[in-house]
Structure formats: structure tokens, C-alpha cells
Amino acid sequence: xxxxxxxxxxxxxxxxxxxxxxxxxxxxxxxxxxxxxxxxxxxxxxxxxxxxxxxxxxxxxxxxxxxxxxxxxxxxxxxxxxxxxxxxxxxxxxxxxxxxxxxxxxxxxxxxxxxxxxxxxxxxxxxxxxxxxxxxxxxxxxxxxxxxxxxxxxxxxxxxxxxxxx
Amino acid sequence: xxxxxxxxxxxxxxxxxxxxxxxxxxxxxxxxxxxxxxxxxxxxxxxxxxxxxxxxxxxxxxxxxxxxxxxxxxxxxxxxxxxxxxxxxxxxxxxxxxxxxxxxxxxxxxxxxxxxxxxxxxxxxxxxxxxxxxxxxxxxxxxxxxxxxxxxxxxxxxxxxxxxxxxxxxxxxxxxxxxxxxxxxxxxxxxxxxxxxxxxxxxxxxxxxxxxxxxxxxxxxxxxxxxxxxxxxxxxxxxxxxxxxxxxxxxxxxxxxxxxxxxxx
Numbered sequence: 001x002x003x004x005x006x007x008x009x010x011x012x013x014x015x016x017x018x019x020x021x022x023x024x025x026x027x028x029x030x031x032x033x034x035x036x037x038x039x040x041x042x043x044x045x046x047x048x049x050x051x052x053x054x055x056x057x058x059x060x061x062x063x064x065x066x067x068x069x070x071x072x073x074x075x076x077x078x079x080x081x082x083x084x085x086x087x088x089x090x091x092x093x094x095x096x097x098x099x100x101x102x103x104x105x106x107x108x109x110x111x112x113x114x115x116x117x118x119x120x121x122x123x124x125x126x127x128x129x130x131x132x133x134x135x136x137x138x139x140x141x142x143x144x145x146x147x148x149x150x151x152x153x154x155x156x157x158x159x160x161x162x163x164x165x166x
Numbered sequence: 167x168x169x170x171x172x173x174x175x176x177x178x179x180x181x182x183x184x185x186x187x188x189x190x191x192x193x194x195x196x197x198x199x200x201x202x203x204x205x206x207x208x209x210x211x212x213x214x215x216x217x218x219x220x221x222x223x224x225x226x227x228x229x230x231x232x233x234x235x236x237x238x239x240x241x242x243x244x245x246x247x248x249x250x251x252x253x254x255x256x257x258x259x260x261x262x263x264x265x266x267x268x269x270x271x272x273x274x275x276x277x278x279x280x281x282x283x284x285x286x287x288x289x290x291x292x293x294x295x296x297x298x299x300x301x302x303x304x305x306x307x308x309x310x311x312x313x314x315x316x317x318x319x320x321x322x323x324x325x326x327x328x329x330x331x332x333x334x335x336x337x338x339x340x341x342x343x344x345x346x347x348x349x350x351x352x353x354x355x356x357x358x359x360x361x362x363x364x365x366x367x368x369x370x371x372x373x374x375x376x377x378x379x380x381x382x383x384x385x386x387x388x389x390x391x392x393x394x395x396x397x398x399x400x401x402x403x404x405x406x407x408x409x410x411x412x413x414x415x416x417x418x419x420x421x422x423x424x425x426x427x428x429x430x431x
Contacts (some may be wrong), residue, residue: 078360089361126343141342
């Protein structure tokens, strides 16, 4: 497997898009469009997961929790509910986050955050670490992912602690 | 009438009486075939505020609009009434068919745009700024003349390409959070986005008083809010994109009753 940066590619739902041949083609596309990858950490997708942390080390679950419940940064509770008894308004557009750490491995959680569109092109979950294939992004947000690589790792670290059965 | 309903509902207290109060209130309005106005997603307090003209804040703008309607504007020395007479007669049903095709502009305009065309061409003065008190007041006053009447926007065949463009914009994903209008308003209406219930986006009550704004605002202001919410770059006020979206939404809401001036959370 080779390292893939963030790149422009048609959104596919099937896992086989990440097979070796496709990966080579996609890596080539990244080289031909280098501006797109600027500033974002490279990562490797294996199957339906990104097994390795984006920043070479794991994040901090306490910081991750703070991001998840923050309506300006994580925005998660706009759509999701979860084991956050102190949070009054939780959305019901998406699955409850309780037990997410049992259902998914760390790497699977990471890909779901980084860019859910790779697993479900019709998803409404925002791509948290991608600046590709977006339209009319507000001036203040252009060229920036919703969360930084560090923040993604903090949130992933927190989600892996959600091991209480729903 | 609505005040009476409120009293009945409040004093009775029982769920049955509340339901009766509501169904009576709806008996006054034409059926909207399965579609639900934002009104139906609101708390009973906000509904009562909309239905009682003595506490609906939008009526302040309506009153101001009524005064503006017949005030002379230099240099033409014409008021709206000079050309249109009694608004309660001449403006009945007008807001219910906007956006409409404007021969002056060669494309559809919304009611605010139409008001400004009249200012520029018939009163020889400059257009009123978007979201200005005067423009909202005139639009609210004209809008109220259609209150309870079914929306009829879209009869004119010349509108079709613009409506289609509006639909395209409605269905297109945008912004850093990558949502289309349809993602929320078609696929997830009635569900909770944080603390807000997502309505079906029927533009039945504009301009309207929004509690969060503590102010009156136009449909364009509402659309701007939704775009900013998904971190998209909003269009400039008055842009063709907003008009086309308004046209799409109004055509989609055909047959639903006008509620102007409505109240929303």
C-alpha cells in the first residue's frame, strides 16, 4: 500500500476502490493536482479504515469529548445523540454515539470522521478532514477542514472509549 | 377569534380541549395536502403569538407599511396609493403569486424587487435597501392583504427555467459542511437539528418576525441564515440565485395559505 494524500476523486461506496490498482491511479491524480493536498496530512486507507493516526500519535480523549459536545467546533450533537447527560439539546438525524467504540475499530472511526462520503456517498455526515469536492464554501472556511488532524485524533481517541453497550 | 381560541385552550387545560382549539384554528385555512407549514412545527406559545394580531410583533411593520403606502414621495409626489388606490382591494392576492415575471427586468422578481421597481420607475426615487424597515414594512403590509389566501406562484410559463434553476440550487450540496437544502428540508424535516426542529421550508409567512432575530426579516434573510449555517458563502441580497430559490419554494408551496406576517422561533 502507498501513502495517499487528500485528493480529488469520484466518491465511491465500495471498499474495492481502495484496492492496490485504484490506489496507484488515485495517487497519480494527487500528484497532478498538488494544490489540493496542501496543508492536510497524508493518510492511508485500508479497507474501510485509516489504521494509523494522522499525526503519528494518538489523541487525548478528554479534549476529544470537549470537541464532540462543542456546537461550534465538533457540531456532532447537532445530528447525533450520545452519552452526554449534561447536554440538553441533542439531534436525532444520526445514530446514537453510545457504543460506537464497540461497533467500530479506531481505524474505522477515523475514516468515518475524515470523510464519511468514502463509505456512503449519500451521507449527510460532513467530511471533517477533507477540502475536496465541496461547493461554495464560505470565505472564512475555504481551504480548511472542519477539524484539524490533531482534533480528529482527539475525537477518535474519545470515541474509542464509548464502549458501554447501547 | 384567535385570542378566544387561546383562552379556551389555556383555561381548559385538558389535552382534548387543546387539540380542539388547534383543529378549529386550522379549519379557517385551506388544506395543504400533507405539506406542513413551519407554523405546525412551532410551540403553542409561538403559534398563539402569530395568530393574535394584538401580540404579533409583525403587525407593527404592517401598520408602518400602511402609513408608507399613502405617503407622498418627492420628486414625483406620488404615493403607492396614487397608482394602486386602496391596498385592501388592489393588493389582495398579489403577494400570493410572487415571485412573478418582470418585463422591466426580463426575469422574475420577488415582491421586494417589485416594490423597488415601482420606487425607481414610478416614484423616481432610489430603491429601498434590503432588510430596511421601510421595505419590510411595505412588503408586510402588501403580504397581509393575501393572508389566508392560497399561494398561486408559478402560473406563468416564462418562470419555468428560473424555477428549475432554483430547484437545482435547492438540491445542490454546498458549504464546508456539504449539505443541500433538500438534505435537511426534504429528507430530515420534523427531526431535530440540535434544539431546532427542521421545518419543510415552505415560505408561507414572509416577511416574518423571528424570535431569534428579535426582528422582522425577509425570506432572503432566512435563506442566508441557512447557507451560513452550513458554512456556505451566502449570495448577495437581491441576487438572481435567491429569487430563483424563492420562486422554487413558493411554487412548491402552491395552495398553502399565506401567513404573512408570521412568527417563527
